[in-house]
Amino acid sequence: MKIPGLQQAQRDLFVYHQRFVIKEQSQIGDVRRQVQKGLRLLGGDADLAARASLIINELGTNLLRHAGSGGEILLRYLDQPAPVGVEILGLDRGPGISNVTQAMTDGFSTFGGKGIGLGSIRRQSDMFAIHSRVGEGTVVLSRVWQATTRLRSSQSSYQMGVISVAMPGQTACGDGWRTAFTRGVLTILMVDGLGHGPEAARAAKTAMRAFERQENHEITEMLQAIHEECHGTRGAAVAIVRIIPAEARLEFLGVGNISAGLVSAQKFSGCLSTPGIVGLGQLKLRKMEYPWDGKSLLVMHTDGLQTRWHHSDVYHMPRNPMIKAALFYRNFARGHDDATVMVLKQG
Structure with a gap:
């Protein structure tokens, strides 16, 4: 977006x-x-x-x-x-x-x-x-x-629900997200600036702007560019997902503690991130690949939400991804940090 x-x-x-x-x-x-x-x-x-x-x-x-x-x-x-x-x-x-x-x-x-x-x-x-x-x-x-404006037809074959809110009592949110859809390929960014408040928000916005300039690049190049742009901020956790349905695969690159994984009726398959802080020090980037069958749900969230949830908590929620995201937020938000959750399905 x-x-x-x-x-x-x-x-x-x-x-x-x-x-x-x-x-x-x-x-x-x-x-x-x-x-x-x-x-x-x-x-x-x-x-x-x-x-x-x-x-x-x-x-x-x-x-x-x-x-x-x-x-x-x-x-x-x-x-x-x-x-x-x-x-x-x-x-x-x-x-x-x-x-x-x-x-x-x-x-x-x-x-x-x-x-x-x-x-x-x-x-x-x-x-x-x-x-x-x-x-x-x-x-x-x-x-x-608005009724007077022409509805645009979406080229994306995905349905997405996302909630991103600031920590209670704060007006600036230190989390953020972006999406880009090009030639059948969907790329997603999720970012969590270190801590909360205006400085965390500055780190998150810096990462999002860098993503927009790099969204058609290979994801390792994208994250390296985000890392360089975030020098001078307090840093952030960052995860990038790229779904390539024509090749039935999903690429994932994460640094820090953003949770991401694929949810099916049977299991949750987590995506593996590496330790570090984007914008600080040297990063060891390791791109992971996972099969994408178009039937699983992609779930991503920052550490403002609990990780102690079961795959059935999400998979068997109502089919609407926005309702799923809202229930996930309501049921698992910690209440003392910025919180962002995204639920995505194909079709």
């Missing part, structure tokens, strides 16, 4: 999720104002802002009613398949919904309300998904795009 011609603050809106913990009614208004501000910055029109605001209002109200004080709304802005859009996620660990189909019906409510929340969110959304399990909580995904 490369977004030329935008200032850094605008570019960040497409990479990172803004996180809002919903504990009281006034915080729903804060989220609405934030999405209106972001859409204005990107040239969104009044209709898009109104639809997004309505979704946030209904979603936030549901979180307050059913999730107590533990619900979150995550926002990220979209440039595909239309130039301007927004992704809105609601996550909670509340009681869950026993009958999602019934809960989507207008007039149904377990709380004495009008019973139009989820149905209204679905109607206002261009893309909508929900997952709920009794005793575990609910994830709601809504995406809306």
Whole structure:
């Protein structure tokens, strides 16, 4: 994903999720104002802002009613398949919904309300998904795009879900990610700047800019260039994945503690990184190759998420990769660091 011609603050809106913990009614208004501000910055029109605001209002109200004080709304802005859009996620660990189909019906409510929340969110959304399990909580995904802009057709044959959020209490995120798709080959960067806060964010952004300039090079050359660009920063952990489906293989090159691997119904096959810090000292780079069958999931995450998860935790989640990523974040985020997780599947 490369977004030329935008200032850094605008570019960040497409990479990172803004996180809002919903504990009281006034915080729903804060989220609405934030999405209106972001859409204005990107040239969104009044209709898009109104639809997004309505979704946030209904979603936030549901979180307050059913999730107590533990619900979150995550926002990220979209440039595909239309130039301007927004992704809105609601996550909670509340009681869950026993009958999602019934809960989507207008007039149904377990709380004495009008019973139009989820149905209204679905109607206002261009893309909508929900997952709920009794005793575990609910994830709601809504995406809306500006109606006056032409939808772009994607040449990529991959579906990806990604969440990247700053450490609670911080505004700058020291993680980052980028993708590039050229002639059937997908290349992915994930980076975790050392520590957290503005200096970690500077290291991550330096790595991402270097990736954009090198995205068509061989991945060992790419990481070496990123290493050189990151001199003068505090350094970072970096992982690069390149999927070459025509050759049924995946290339991986990692330095530091970013986790990556292939998840199937039977097992998790981890990708091997080498110790070190990109941007500091000398690196010993070792590119690894793994078979790519187009059926496994690729899962990558920074150390802001726990590694004590089982392959079945991810593989048997709902099929939508964004819902998978949201559940992974909700269930495994440590809560005291920046956190980024990506789930990708082919087809």
